[in-house]
Amino acid sequence: MAFYDEIESTIFLDKTMHHDLHELACSIIHEYTHYKQNMRHYQILSMYLPDHKHPMEIEAYKIAKRDAKKCVKELFGDLTSK
Secondary structure, three states: OOEOOOOOOEEOHHHHHHOOHHHHHHHHHHHHHHHHOOOOHHHEEEEOHHHHHOHHHHHHHHHHHHHHHHHHHHHOOOHHHH
């Protein structure tokens, strides 16, 4: 759905894989979290841990889950009330 390329300092998104704004916001926040993390440390941990046990992946999912709804609301208002 998305990934952060630390060499290019770029977040890549496949918009066809996202079904709604909330899902898109989750992906952007998740990948932005990786941008803020130490990717060298990330790569070292990745050699020993699967994604679902990688603490930096867990952190990125947690932050995305926490902030995605607020992000969409800030950008587009409360779309559910329309």
